[in-house]
Amino acid sequence: MSALDSYRFSARNARAGLFNRVLETFVVWNEARLTRRALEQLSDRELNDIGLSRFDIDRIGR
Incomplete structure (x- = not known):
């Protein structure tokens, strides 16, 4: 494999x-x-049953 082909392969993998x-x-x-x-x-009651509050919802995934 030539150097050019190797570069193209590396660039493709990077992308x-x-x-x-x-x-x-x-x-x-x-x-x-x-x-x-x-x-x-x-x-609110269902959230409390699973140990969460409305405030906790905003923190999920951030």
Whole structure:
């Protein structure tokens, strides 16, 4: 493999790695958003049953 081919392969891997990190960041953010949304639908009593308060919801995933 020539040096040029090796460089192209490395650059392609770097772009794929960056894309994967961006995608993973988005997935984690979206899961936290969906969790917060679901918790916001619970009553104060239900939140208390699982050991959370309304204040705790805002801190999830941040």
